[in-house]
Amino acid sequence: MKKSRKLRNWDNKTWLSSKSYISEFNKFLKTKINLNKNSKILDVGCGRANIISALQKKYKFKNNPVGIDVIANKNVKKNIVFKKIDALKYLKKKRKYDLILIKQTIHFFTKTKSNNLLNLAKKRLNPKGKILIFSLKTKNNKIPCFKKMRKNLEKSLKRDENLFKIIKKNLKKISYTNFNFKVNISKQKYVRMIRERYISCLLNMSDKEINLGISEIKLKYKNHIKFTDTLKCISYRK
Numbered sequence: 612m613k614k615s616r617k618l619r620n621w622d623n624k625t626w627l628s629s630k631s632y633i634s635e636f637n638k639f640l641k642t643k644i645n646l647n648k649n650s651k652i653l654d655v656g657c658g659r660a661n662i663i664s665a666l667q668k669k670y671k672f673k674n675n676p677v678g679i680d681v682i683a684n685k686n687v688k689k690n691i692v693f694k695k696i697d698a699l700k701y702l703k704k705k706r707k708y709d710l711i712l713i714k715q716t717i718h719f720f721t722k723t724k725s726n727n728l729l730n731l732a733k734k735r736l737n738p739k740g741k742i743l744i745f746s747l748k749t750k751n752n753k754i755p756c757f758k759k760m761r762k763n764l765e766k767s768l769k770r771d772e773n774l775f776k777i778i779k780k781n782l783k784k785i786s787y788t789n790f791n792f793k794v795n796i797s798k799q800k801y802v803r804m805i806r807e808r809y810i811s812c813l814l815n816m817s818d819k820e821i822n823l824g825i826s827e828i829k830l831k832y833k834n835h836i837k838f839t840d841t842l843k844c845i846s847y848r849k
C-alpha cells in the first residue's frame with residue numbers, strides 16, 4: 612500500500628536552499644518590490660524560511676518577517692517568526708503586510724481554497740502592498756525527470772495552468788515575469804533528492820517506482836546535471 616507522505620525535503624540541502632539560489636531569488640524580488648526596514652512580510656508555505664531569513668539579514672526589518680507552514684521542520688530559521696498553521700486560518704488574523712509571498716505553494720490548494728487564499732491575502736495587504744506568487748513554469752519545463760516522474764509532473768503542471776486561470780480571474784490586474792536559475796548539480800546529489808522525494812510529483816510513488824526511476828536517471832544523465840529552473844512570477848499590487 613502507498614503511504615501518504617508530506618513534502619519535507621523540498622528545501623533541505625537542495626539547490627533551493629543554496630546561498631546562490633537564495634541570493635539570486637532575493638535579487639529578483641528586489642526588481643518586483645521596494646523593501647525597506649519598515650516593510651512587513653508574510654511568507655505563505657515558508658518551508659525552512661530560507662528566503663525571508665536572508666531578507667531579514669539584509670534589511671533588518673523592524674518587524675521580523677512571518678513565515679507560516681503546516682509542517683514545522685526541525686531547522687526552520689530563527690531570525691523570523693514561524694507559525695505552524697494553515698494559511699487560510701492564519702490569514703483570517705487582521706494583520707497587514709507589504710509583501711505576501713506565496714512561493715511554490717499555491718498548487719497545494721484546491722480551486723475553492725486557492726480563491727479563499729487570494730481573497731484573504733488581498734484583504735491583508737497594506738496600500739500598495741504586493742502579492743507575489745511563484746510557480747513552476749508549465750510549458751517546456753526542464754526539471755530532470757524519469758518517465759513516471761515526468762508523467763506526474765506534466766499532470767500537475769496541467770492543473771497549475773487551470774490554477775493560473777483562477778488566479779487571473781481572482782486578482783485581475785496582474786503581471787507576469789520569469790525567475791530563472793541555472794542549476795548545476797552532481798548526479799549523485801540529484802539522485803539523493805529524488806530518493807528524498809524533494810518535489811510533490813514524487814510523493815505518492817512507491818519505493819519500487821522511485822528505485823526504478825533512479826536507475827533511469829543514472830543511465831540518462833552524465834555525472835553533472837545542468838538545467839534552468841524557471842518559475843513563473845505572478846505579481847499583484849493593491
Ligand SMILES: C[S@@+](CC[C@H](N)C(=O)[O-])C[C@H]1O[C@@H](n2cnc3c(N)ncnc32)[C@H](O)[C@@H]1O
Nearest residue numbers: 622656657658680681682697698714715716719
Ligand atoms: C514546495 S514547498 C515550498 C517552500 C518554500 N516556499 C520555498 O519555495 O522554498 C511548499 C510548502 O507549502 C506548505 N503548505 C502546503 N499547504 C499549506 C497550507 N495550507 N498552509 C500553509 N502551508 C502549506 C508545505 O508544507 C511546504 O512546506
